[in-house]
Amino acid sequence: MSTLLLFGATGDLSHRMLLPSLYGLHADRLLPADFRICATARSELDTAAFRATAGEALRRFMPADRLEESTLASFLERLDYISVDASRPEDFARLGQALAGRIDKGLSIFLSTAPSLFGPTVEGLKAAGLAGEGVRLALEKPLGTDLSSSRAINDVVAAAFPEERTFRIDHYLGKETVQNLLALRFGNALFEPMWNAKGIEHVQITVSETVGLEGRAGYYDTSGALRDMVQNHMLQLLALVAMEPPSHFDASAVRDEKVKVLRSLRPIDADHIEKESVIGQYSAGAVAGQVVPGYLEELGKPSDIETFVALKAHVDNWRWHGVPFYLRTGKRLPSRQSEIFIQFRTVPHSIFGGRGAHLQPNKLVIRLQPEENIRLLVMAKEPGLDRQGIRLREVPLDLSLTNAFAGARRRIAYERLLLDLIEGDPTLFVRRDEVEAQWEWIDRIRAGWTAAGMTPRSYGAGSWGPSAAIALTERDGVSWHD
Numbered sequence: 001m002s003t004l005l006l007f008g009a010t011g012d013l014s015h016r017m018l019l020p021s022l023y024g025l026h027a028d029r030l031l032p033a034d035f036r037i038c039a040t041a042r043s044e045l046d047t048a049a050f051r052a053t054a055g056e057a058l059r060r061f062m063p064a065d066r067l068e069e070s071t072l073a074s075f076l077e078r079l080d081y082i083s084v085d086a087s088r089p090e091d092f093a094r095l096g097q098a099l100a101g102r103i104d105k106g107l108s109i110f111l112s113t114a115p116s117l118f119g120p121t122v123e124g125l126k127a128a129g130l131a132g133e134g135v136r137l138a139l140e141k142p143l144g145t146d147l148s149s150s151r152a153i154n155d156v157v158a159a160a161f162p163e164e165r166t167f168r169i170d171h172y173l174g175k176e177t178v179q180n181l182l183a184l185r186f187g188n189a190l191f192e193p194m195w196n197a198k199g200i201e202h203v204q205i206t207v208s209e210t211v212g213l214e215g216r217a218g219y220y221d222t223s224g225a226l227r228d229m230v231q232n233h234m235l236q237l238l239a240l241v242a243m244e245p246p247s248h249f250d251a252s253a254v255r256d257e258k259v260k261v262l263r264s265l266r267p268i269d270a271d272h273i274e275k276e277s278v279i280g281q282y283s284a285g286a287v288a289g290q291v292v293p294g295y296l297e298e299l300g301k302p303s304d305i306e307t308f309v310a311l312k313a314h315v316d317n318w319r320w321h322g323v324p325f326y327l328r329t330g331k332r333l334p335s336r337q338s339e340i341f342i343q344f345r346t347v348p349h350s351i352f353g354g355r356g357a358h359l360q361p362n363k364l365v366i367r368l369q370p371e372e373n374i375r376l377l378v379m380a381k382e383p384g385l386d387r388q389g390i391r392l393r394e395v396p397l398d399l400s401l402t403n404a405f406a407g408a409r410r411r412i413a414y415e416r417l418l419l420d421l422i423e424g425d426p427t428l429f430v431r432r433d434e435v436e437a438q439w440e441w442i443d444r445i446r447a448g449w450t451a452a453g454m455t456p457r458s459y460g461a462g463s464w465g466p467s468a469a470i471a472l473t474e475r476d477g478v479s480w481h482d
């Protein structure tokens with residue numbers, strides 16, 4: 001029998017993502033027949049009560065057409081619940097006894113708890129004999145708030161779980177379109193010859209959200225956009241765009257290449273911080289026609305935390321010499337969209353004379369969400385018998401992945417990640433050296449903000465952030481792709 005031990009099983013992530021993902025894997029018969037899910041949390045529940053809660057969560061968070069009553073019943077049968085208080089060693093002893101005989105074919109552990117509980121939980125697991133050979137540990141963010149706290153977490157974990165059995169989650173790596181980036185770059189001969197400073201003029205990565213605090217004030221107000229989104233998700237996207245071709249699609253090769261990119265990120269030092277970064281905080285406004293309060297009103301107290309950040313980054317290596325990577329993310333922006341925008345260089349010479357004055361550089365837009373598509377903007381001749389020569393216009397070559405793979409279900413990112421965890425494939429998880437390189441770069445930015453006395457500029461909810469974010473790119477003659 002193999003088991004997934006889920007800490008924080010009564011929490012929000014578990015209800016919204018983990019249980020629905022496990023249900024999806026169960027419904028598609030991707031879990032071993034004798035696979036068990038042992039849920040734990042501090043609440044004093046029994047298995048029947050937990051199953052009832054899990055059922056409610058699935059009814060609430062799964063699309064109705066995905067939930068099927070008999071499948072739900074057989075899924076709930078797989079669940080057991082044991083209450084565990086991470087500060088009580090005796091609880092881990094009880095857990096160890098309960099799991100005896102149920103993990104001969106493997107144990108995967110998922111910590112979806114506050115990071116302050118990682119230490120005692122890992123120690124408790126080790127003492128209960130639940131950290132031995134073959135046991136894998138997955139950790140959900142936040143993995144620290146800076147390099148030193150991240151190292152401290154990594155050290156505590158490493159005392160019980162070697163790196164090859166430590167699975168750090170970045171749910172962006174579980175998204176189909178993010179993996180598609182690898183397919184696009186390394187499954188096609190077309191792009192690679194252009195994928196460098198000679199062919200590409202600049203790159204933009206935008207992750208915009210319409211939501212505000214979503215009841216997560218306690219966490220968000222100690223984090224802010226830089227640590228919540230850039231340190232992990234956006235730097236992972238940047239690394240996948242910028243990395244050299246790995247020799248194989250395997251954990252070491254892919255992560256070796258990503259970490260080289262992260263280590264090549266040019267520190268944004270004190271001299272550049274005010275030109276190369278912009279921070280903002282939303283005030284009241286309207287998002288998608290709905291009037292919403294400002295951050296401080298939502299929070300109910302003063303705060304200098306940024307809900308928007310825009311950065312100009314550089315990857316200092318041969319491939320990317322002189323190519324800016326503009327990153328931007330924020331809450332309460334006009335639309336929910338994650339995309340990678342790549343602007344190629346213009347043709348070296350226009351044969352179209354004055355008519356070529358409006359020749360546009362090619363652009364590749366990789367839309368990750370809400371819909372998944374890839375769009376290449378190319379110049380084409382406008383139809384007609386224009387006597388003064390050929391008239392050109394920019395037109396899109398569209399690939400809608402949703403349509404191309406119609407019938408394929410859109411999966412939750414955690415389905416891929418949970419399955420990989422259970423099967424022991426760490427390729428789509430973040431290695432220690434990656435996470436530490438990410439923090440190193442982020443810490444310098446935060447230190448730069450403090451040294452320069454930078455505080456967030458206000459932007460109206462429903463706008464694309466403070467106007468300084470526009471100036472950040474316009475200064476280079478570049479516009480954000482909205």
Ligand code: BG6
Pocket residue numbers: 209228229338
């Ligand atoms: C999380 C952040 O990691 O990612 C949230 O903590 C953010 O603040 C979320 O909303 C965005 O994820 P997705 O998958 O909705 O783009």
